[in-house]
Amino acid sequence: MQKISRRARVLTIAATAAVLGAGTFGAVSASAEAPAAAPKAAVTADASNKNLTQSTHLNVAAATKAAQATLDAAKKENQRVSVAVVDRNGNTIVELRGDGAGPQSPESAVKKAYTAVSWNAPTSELTKRLEQAPNLKDIPGTLFLAGGAPVTAKDAPIAGIGVAGAPSGDLDEKFAKAGVAALGR
Numbered sequence: 091m092q093k094i095s096r097r098a099r100v101l102t103i104a105a106t107a108a109v110l111g112a113g114t115f116g117a118v119s120a121s122a123e124a125p126a127a128a129p130k131a132a133v134t135a136d137a138s139n140k141n142l143t144q145s146t147h148l149n150v151a152a153a154t155k156a157a158q159a160t161l162d163a164a165k166k167e168n169q170r171v172s173v174a175v176v177d178r179n180g181n182t183i184v185e186l187r188g189d190g191a192g193p194q195s196p197e198s199a200v201k202k203a204y205t206a207v208s209w210n211a212p213t214s215e216l217t218k219r220l221e222q223a224p225n226l227k228d229i230p231g232t233l234f235l236a237g238g239a240p241v242t243a244k245d246a247p248i249a250g251i252g253v254a255g256a257p258s259g260d261l262d263e264k265f266a267k268a269g270v271a272a273l274g275r
Contacts, residue, residue, distance in 0.1 A: 145178060148241065148249045152273060153183040156241070156251055159272030161188050164256065164265045171255035171265060174199040175241075176207055178248050180231065188255070195255035202262070203252030204231050206238030210247040213238035214263050237262030239270050 136142070148156075153175040160173040165188070172187040172195035182203075187196050205213050214236035220226055227234050233252075236259025241249035251269045253262040 146243045146246070146248050147177055148175065148183060148273075150183060153249065156249075156269040156272050157184045157186045160251060160253055160265050160269035161186055163268035164188060164253070164261075167261070169256045169261060169265070171253050171262065172196040172199045173265070173269065174203045174252045175269070176200065176203040176250045176252070178207060180204040180207060180250075183249070191255045198233060198235070198254035199237070199252040201231060201233035201252065202235065202238030202254060202266075203250035204238075205233055205250070206240045206252065206266075207247045207250030208232065210240045210242065212236070212240070212263060212267075213252075214259060235259050235262075237266060239263060239266040241270055241273060 157173045157175050161171070164171045164173075170188050170190035170192070172185070172191045174185045174196070175183045177183055182200055185196060185200060202213050205216060209216055213234060216226075216238075217234050217236065220234055226232070237254055237256075238250055238252040240247045241251060251266040253266045253269075256262045256265065
């Protein structure tokens with residue numbers, strides 16, 4: 091093995107560092123100069139596209155109007171309730187906890203609204219279905235107690251209103267239906 095002088099080693103290391111640095115700088119500047127083209131959309135947003143569907147949804151203003159009408163109907167009868175309005179997919183649009191409503195009522199209202207829109211039926215009717223299919227109550231997020239009412243457009247469910255906190259489910263459902271009726275005004 092041949093010994094390399096100290097000077098030769100320093101020059102070799104410096105030359106290697108210069109080559110590596112130039113390669114790195116070139117790669118960085120090359121990627122900075124040519125930005126990648128934006129990927130094309132897989133589906134064109136065109137109403138005539140057979141891969142797209144249209145659906146009807148309540149806007150926030152309508153959902154708030156329905157929720158407030160529900161609370162107003164309950165207040166007229168001295169009831170302290172919570173109300174929830176969910177969209178067709180069960181996502182909460184508006185949730186209001188009335189003054190003095192119990193701590194369990196907001197969650198129960200959401201579940202009743204979700205149940206009503208999922209089956210497009212008032213939850214009081216759905217409780218009767220449990221006799222034939224008791225395992226329905228095991229579906230996550232549902233609550234088979236009176237107090238939920240669906241909102242429909244062109245005979246299709248577009249939202250659900252759920253109410254909880256009154257002494258009976260019948261009262262809860264009466265107030266939920268008042269919220270549905272407010273959407274027609």
